[in-house]
Amino acid sequence: MLELQRNVIFGQFVDTGSPIHKMDARIKLIATFVFIVASFLIDSFLGFALVLPLLALIQLISRVPAGYVLRGSRFFLGFLVFILFFQVLFYPGEVPESSYLWRWGFLSISTTGLYTAGILGLRVIFLYYVTTMLMLTTSLVDLTNGLELIFGPLQRIRVPVNELVLVFVIAIKFVPIFIGEVERLARAQTARGVPFDEGGAFKRARRLGRLLVPIFISGFARADLLTTAMNTRSYRGGRYRTKLRQLHSTATDWLMLLLVVAWMLAAWQLPDRLLS
Amino acid sequence: MIEVKDLSFAYRTGEADAVPALRDLNLKIEPGQLVAIIGHNGSGKSTLAKLLCAVLYPTEGEIRIDGVPVREENQWEVRRRVAVVFQDPDDQLVMNRVEDDVAFGPENLGLPREEIAERVRSSLEALGLVEIGGRLIEDLSPGQKQRVAIAGALAMRPRFLVLDEPTSLLPVPVARRLISTVGDLNRREGMGVLHVTHSMSEAALFERVVVMDEGCLVLDGTPAEVFRHVERLREIGLDVPLAASLAHRLRSRGTPLEGDILDGADLRNALAAVRESTAS
Structure with a gap:
């Protein structure tokens, strides 16, 4: 039997009443935006490793069962592996002959290709995770109000x-x-x-x-x-x-946002500094 | 008051395959009346419901809601006066939390925040939903979802509430409870209710029954008056409740049953009265 309901959770809202659920939706949206920008800037495995503890912390505070999120991401992850498979085969990158591990016609596997695919995979997973988490912890009304307030100024044009x-x-x-x-x-x-x-x-x-x-x-x-x-x-x-309903932001909300920004800056900049 | 005058309506007007759905309908509904509109599929009952809340507009003739004609330029005026609940709550609930969805209508009216909060509170109370006000709609049972939809309509504080087959997807006991809640609302708020249904036993619970067939109004009166026309009802494919049809057959064979017989209890009482009078 085709069982999708348990295997796709994108767009669901799980109300656990956690501190993250109670955060101002605007702050959550901005934090998500920061995460999205960070996902494009970070380009090393070490950088993503640095991001991981923060995501684990968010998962913990949200009280959304980790198993639920993992099971709900199965289809997505399967699809991602499928795409990365082709990414590796078709895009070895501009590399010298020595870094090819295997080659057959226009298909190939190179170390650079594997590296790029790995980074790309992590980037997509990161993106998927933060947007899913935003929706899991924010009710539709809060999401609407938050988006409307953030993009409100655009109404002038x-x-x-x-x-x-x-x-x-x-x-x-x-x-x-x-x-x-x-x-x-x-x-x-x-x-x-x-x-x-x-x-x-x-x-x-x-x-x-x-x-x-x-x-x-x-x-x-x-x-x-x-x-x-x-x-x-x-x-x-x-x-x-x-x-x-009206949105209220508290000092804690802003502190959380500050934490996210600082953490992402660190994950982006630290690996380069450490390695150089 | 709802006044329907010489109303005709056809789907796809002006085209070769225009489908006439209503023909020369005349109807008057007083404020605060509790009316069941009954007919089988294709009788035009749902079309009438859609015309009353300005989802469709008359092809010919007119409808006035408290004097406001149902026309495109008056649509918002009409919708302030007539609220509607459809068959499937999944197709009309917009937000995902109960309170938020009930607030959706009043928010659209541009009411001040305190007023919206008041309306949401009282609507939830009226439908016994206060405890689940913070729950997610997708976690509710179909009966609860339909109650949320009705609370959303009630929060608009309409003069008339049109219910377009809201019970057809519900189990019978749940449907019954819903109907009795609607009856309470009608008594307490003085709001007119038009309940569209194909269930005769539900119609029996209303003060007035309007029977439709092939886009025409066939019968109109109290349930007792309407159920007397057993043959006519059967002709158009509607079943009279068992007790009423039994009473009809007994009467036609000469049993002198007194009063209006709509359900089993009425029939028992009438039969007991007959036995007493024959015994004495």
Whole structure:
């Protein structure tokens, strides 16, 4: 049986009421942004090793079970390995003959290629982890309010911030619903004799293709219904809206942000200094 | 008051394959009335519900909600007066926490924060959701989700609440509890309720039943009045509740049953009365 719900957690929110859940969403968003920038700047294994303790600390404080996050990332990690495999084979880098470990036609494995793929993999995992963690610990409303406040100034140059943010938030809300739908369709087809868990990887992937069309159709139908429902609830764009909940940042929130910035600076700069 | 005058509606108007859904409908619903609109699939009952809350607009004729005609330029005025709850709560709940979702409507009205908080609190209270106000909607049962959807509609403080088959995905006991909660709301808040359903036993719980078939209004009256037309109802594919249909057959064979018979208890009482009068 195709079990997705437990294996894909992107976009889920797990309310454990931890200090991280209670943090100001704006601060969390900025911290995530800092992490994202850092993930592009850090380019050594040592740097990523330095990042790891902070991520472990965040995981611990958030009280979201680590097993849940790991299990929920299986599909993603599998996909990543698949991509890195090709990265290694096709992009050896501009290297001298001596660093090739294996070569066959245009396929090759070089030490530089392995190194680049390793760094790339860590970079992607880091990116994935911080964004997943942001969503696991921030409710949709806080996320919306935070994004709207941060990007609010853009409204002066006529960027429809409220609407864009709502589109983003609804997209996230639909992830678990879609996953449920894929499972339902897969079950319906399994009942008619389509085996989703047999055969090689390519056969399986091709069978999943059969789910694409029905998923698109039901996606459009749902989007249509939701739009109608939002209209009947008087949604007419962000301009007219007021907010029930307000965000408050505390001194601790700012300290946390400072910690994140300092830590990332260290992970970026220290390895070079140490090695030189 | 809802006034429906010579209302006709067709899907895809102007095209060759236009589908007429409603024909020359006339209907008046007083403020605070508790009405069930019943019909089988394709009778036009859901189309009527969508017209009442300005999701669709009349092709011909007109609808007025407290004097405001349902037209595109008045859509927001209409939606302030009529709130609607659809069949599947997953398609209408926007936010992921209960309180946040109930607040979504009032936030759209641009109300001050204190007022929103007040409305959310009282709506949650009215539906018995106070304890789960902070929970995630995806963790709730279908019945609870539907209650959240109703709380969201209630927080709009509408004059009329349109329920478009909100019980069709729920188990019968859960549906029953939901209907009785809606009845309480109607009594307490004086808000008109239009409940669209295909279940006759649910319709029996309302003060007025409107029966629709093929886009036309067929019967209109109290449940007792409507259930008397057993043959007519059967013709259009609706089942009269067992007790009412039994009473109808007994009467047609000459048993002098008194009063309105809508459920088992009514029938028992009426039969007991008959036995007493024959014994004496």
